[in-house]
Amino acid sequence: HIPFVFYTATYTDEKDEELALKIGADRFIRKPVDPEEFIKIIQGVIGDAKKGRVKAKRPILIEEKEIFGLYSERLVKKLEKKMLDLERKITEHEQAKEALGESDKRYRTLLKTISEGWWLLNSEYKIIEVNQAICNMLGYSEKDMLGKTPFDFVDDENRKIFIEQTSKIATTHHRSYEIILKKKDGEDLYAHFNASTIRNESEDMQDSFALITDITERKQAEKERDRLAVAIEQAAESVFITDKDGIIQYVNPTFERLTGYSFTDAIGQNPRIWKSGKHDALFYKELWDTITRGDAWHGRFINKKKDGSFYEADATISPVSDKSGKITSFVSIEHDVTHELELEKHFIQVQKMEAIGTLAGGIAHDFNNILTAILGYAEMVRMKLPEDSNILSDMDQILKSGIRAKGLVQQILAFSRDHKLEQRPLQLKYIVKETLKLLGSTLPADIEIKEDIAKDVGIINADPTQMQQVIMNLCTNASHAMQEEGGILSVSLINVELDDIVAAHYIDTDPGSYLRLTVSDTGIGMTSEIIEHIFEPYFTTKEKGVGTGMGLSIVHGIVKNHNGGITVYSESGKGSTFHVYLPRIGETEEQPKAREKETPSVGHERILLVDDEPVLAELGKQMLERFGYEVEVRMSGIDGLEMFRAQPDRFDLVITDMTMPKMMGDKLA
Known part of the structure; x- marks a missing residue:
């Protein structure tokens, strides 16, 4: 007997097994079965057959037609089950497909409606799909954009960025970068790209997708912030920022x-x-x-x-x-006003000096009237003295002192009023001598003046008052430098010739013939740092209240206005030397000889003398009457005018003071 085994995956239920055993099968094995279990069953069947334990079964005699019917029945049932399974799977597939369609629809609706723009590119980098947001961003319609490439929406510079990023995305699958797109109207659109690739099962890139965010406003804000940062960094004002607790976070x-x-x-x-x-x-x-x-x-x-x-x-x-509304920090902006306050103080000081000058001018004017009376009466007394009088020399000393005082008054008057620049040919040596004579009476006794003026010094074109101011300021500065221990003030004046090199590089003037005025002192001297600033307005090394800081600045300005130059040499503790160079326009002129004293002629005319100062009026009357004139005196302009109107034919000459109350001399005239 040969054993017979059914091994099936189609007929697997109990009815199938019953039919198989009915028609003589020794075993019924359902697929799938574990290989070890399968071998074990087969070996068992063969072993039983060898040992005779498997006896020939007598098959149940069933008609072939009946067997076919049973088989067909089983087969139909199997087919029905398969059909039911297939229908179930088809239904499930349709449901899944429908669900997928709904999901795809929702996904596309979402993509179409998101605020960020996007586009989908094929493997040739052509745009195959876009949403409305990117169309709105760039100003194009969907129809305009489809079929184009991203390179159609950038300039040459940004095209390079696109090419670089596109090549990288092929290997990295994802890129995030910023780029400038060109809108339809030509405006720039700053965009942030999040780009990803879409690949098939073999990892080949099929499409690429880019999510595009408009960051134009952010970029503009960054530019504004950068501009503000630069402005703060370069601001002339001091800026610092603190946190809410006052701790400094930034300074410019x-x-x-x-x-x-x-x-x-x-x-x-x-x-x-x-x-x-x-x-x-x-x-x-x-x-x-x-x-x-x-x-x-x-x-x-x-x-x-x-x-x-x-x-x-x-x-x-x-x-x-x-x-x-919560305070997060504090910003402080400070404008340094130190220099402005210094200028304001100096301006006030200058105003004070101007007021003092005006006051000094008024005092000098009154003092000048007193001096006029003193000199006038002294001169009259001298004229009355015989030539052999023993007090004649005393009267001469009175007159000399009075003349010196008058010169001092004239200097005060010159400095106290606005002076219009009047340049004319000038012998500077006489100005130097007169100024030094004036200084001699005002400098401390421990300061010695040494004067060295060449006889052949030439002529300059200059304003006398300003030249006197230059000499006075330089000498006054020199005396201040020697006020502690005294010293020597040296003043010299010579002719010099300046060549191109010296004129251009050392004196900052033109080459040619010059007078050189030198003022030296043996005082405290100056450091190189101080020398750099001495000609600046309001710069001073003196104590507060001692000087205005304008002296050397004025000197420098006057010299430059006269087309000259000025240099200074000084060392700390070794004194200072100033050289002033003024263009020479001619050689020296001989001092005109003094005319011999002439005896005044005697007159007889009638004179109306008007002066509000009784002493001067009386002096004038006596002097004129001494020389034979008939004099009528009035003490005011109004009185003088009334007299003249009453008797116009009586007077041959009217002499009037200029400054008088109620009516000035020019109005009377």
Whole structure:
């Protein structure tokens, strides 16, 4: 008997097994079965057959037709089951397909309606799909964009960026970058791209998708922020920013220059590091209360620099708030007014000097009237004295002193009034001599004046008053430099010739013939740092209240106005020497010989003398009458006018004082 085994995956239920065994099968094995189990069953069947334990089965006699019927029945049932399974799978597939369609529809609706723009490119980088947002961004219709490439929406510079990023996305699968797109109207669109590839099962790139965000506003804000940062960095005002607790977070370069504190020094510090001690606690409390309640504070600080010196600044401190209104920081902008205040002080000082000059001019005018009377009466007394009088020499000394005093008064008057520049040919040596004579009576006794004026010095074209001012200022400066221990003031005047090199490089003037005025002292001298500033307005090394800082600045201005030049040499402790160069226009002229004293002629005419000073009126009357004139005196312009109108034919000459109350001399004339 040969064993017979059914091994099936089609007929697997109990009815199938029953039929198989019915028609003589020894075993019925359903697929799938574990290989070990399968071998074990087969070996068992073969073993039983060898041992005779498998006996020939007598098959149940069933008609072939019946067997076919049973088989067909089983087969139909199997087919029905398969059909049901297939129908179920088809239904499930249709449901899944429908669900996928709905999902795809929702996905596409979502993509079409998102605010960010996007486009889908094929493997040839042509646009095959876009949403409305990207169309709105660029100003194109969907029809306009389809079929184009991204390179159609950029300029040459950004095309390079696109090419670079496109080549990288092929290997990295994803890229994020920024680029500038060109809108239809030609405007720039700053865009941020998130690009990804879409690949098939073999990892070949089929399409690529880019999500595009418009960042134009952000870029413009960044540019504004950068411009603001540059403006703050380059601002002439000092700017620093603190947090809400007053801790410094930022300072600009002007702050560093103004305070002496570097960026590193200041960051993390409190502004109290430059407190000067010039403001009380209430000052700072009011400031802090103002800014913490959200208001800006305006005021003036006196602060201390890193080196310990002080500066003054007009400041505005403003709070900075977030969207909720909460203060997050404070911004301080300071304008250094130290120099402006110095100029203001100097201006006030100059105004004081002008007022003093006006006052001095008034005093000098009155003193001049007194001197006129003294000199006049002294001259009259001398004229009455016989030539052999023993008091004649005394009268001469009175007259000489009076003349010197008159010269001093004239100097005061010249300095006290506005002086129009009147350049004319001038022998500077006489101005030098007269000025030194004037200085001799005013300088301390321990300062010796040495005068060295060449006899052949030439002529210059200059204003006499301004030349006198130059000499006076230089000599006054020299005397101040020697005020502690005295010394020697040396003044010289010579002719010099300046060549091209010396004129251009050392004196800053043109080559040619010059007079050189030299003023030297043996005083304290100056350092090179001080020399650099001595000709600047208001610069002074003197104590407060001693000088205005204008003397050498005025000298420099006058010399330059006369087409000249000025140099200075000095060392600390070794005195100073100033050389003034003034263009020479001719050789020296001989001093005109004094005319011999002539005996005044005697007159007989009638004179109306008008003067509000009784002493001068009487002096004038006596002097004129001494020489034979008939004189009528009136003490005011109004009285003089009335007399002249009453008797116009009586007078041959009217002599009037210029400055009188009620009616000035020019009005009378």
